[in-house]
Amino acid sequence: MAESWNKGDVFLLPIDSTRVGLGQIVDVLQSELYVVIYANIWNASSPPCPQDAVGQEVLFASLTLDAKLHHGDWTVIGNVTNNLANIKLPLSKVRISGEMHIESHDGSWSRCATAEEAEQLRFRKTVAPVRLEKALKAHYGVLEPHPAYDDLRYDLVVDLARLGGDDCRLRILGALGMEELLRQLLNRLEQVGSNHEELYDTECRERMGNAVMDGFVRNKGDFVLADDFGLYATEANLAVKEALAEYITKANSQAAESSITDFHERLAAFQNSDVESDGEGSFYDDFCGHSAPDAFDSTGNVIE
Incomplete structure (x- = not known):
């Protein structure tokens, strides 16, 4: 990645000329970021502070890249870590030697998956940051809805507790x-x-x-x-x-x-x-x- 980002970095992302959304980096991987986008939005003239991320409802979550952060389209406003333990870390499925495995979001561990587990999991996917931004804009009526945005919904994330x-x-x-x-x-x-x-x-x-x-x-x-x-x-x-x-x-x-x-x-x-x-x-x-x-x-x- 082009920059050094930190777990807990809170950032603003634009919705339109008058409104901004709030996102947060949950984990920093070797070449990806796991980020969440919160449901609430603010007036651009009175944006939120980093601590406002605590207790917010998560709307979208995904592995993504840092292009929007690197180019300044998403602006880091501070760092908060005391809420990260409450955010789900996604599991995914991956095929290894012809067999389906469960894999952690950071790839630090994997194991064979049962048929029932494989049915619940999705294959690992990294999306461009612009898709997350568009998903938030579509949620607030700035863009047309699209099934690709629905795939990013946080309520679809399968973690250990859900699995x-x-x-x-x-x-x-x-x-x-x-x-x-x-x-x-x-x-x-x-x-x-x-x-x-x-x-x-x-x-x-x-x-x-x-x-x-x-x-x-x-x-x-x-x-x-x-x-x-x-x-x-x-x-x-x-x-x-x-x-x-x-x-x-x-x-x-x-x-x-x-x-x-x-x-x-x-x-x-x-x-x-x-x-x-x-x-x-x-x-x-x-x-x-x-x-x-x-x-x-x-x-x-x-x-x-």
Whole structure:
């Protein structure tokens, strides 16, 4: 984006020569803004102050770009953040490897969606800021109504509470817990690899990947973790075993608490490319390779 905007920035947008509306930046993403437009309007000669955003009814909401702000068509008048917690953050759906997933507004997490959840969600969309401005103008009779403006209505936003309440929230918290467990595993394996470069050899990576696949992703009841992962030193094999054992045990526990039982959900939880180690920025496939989700059926069997 051309400028540096902040969460809570409150701005004016024109309706006509005598009236202005009020909007607010709810979140600042890498290349987008999530903004809301409030229902009330003011006389341009006596515009609102930033604090007037608190308690206002939200009329429209969308991911958008910063062009109108950058060019000064929308004027930032201040910053207020104490109302942001009350504004819904939209969930959207996205297709990953042929399967529908729920994704947060900022893309920080995703998980497999049930059929019912996918039915409620819309695909992620970013609109030009002029459409939000036109939607407000149409609402007040300056422009003709249009279905594209109706799509921006705030009451259509599906958030965690609307999607599934406590059950959905638990599943999301479970996904976030999975991310932390994966990060801890990557950190420990990276530590081993710093002194034992053979950890990155194909044989070692296959053995570690198979362990995670059978112990966590497939969650085989008769799974027993091996002692040898192809490293030269006994202490290195032991360190890998301990790291994998802790991950598999805690990940299975987290999955049970969060009702993450589907094979592909578990695979996605492990093969999460948004998670990297704290040191060298290593990813799951640096240690365990990658398994294509569409190569397996719903129970984890390889599709012939």
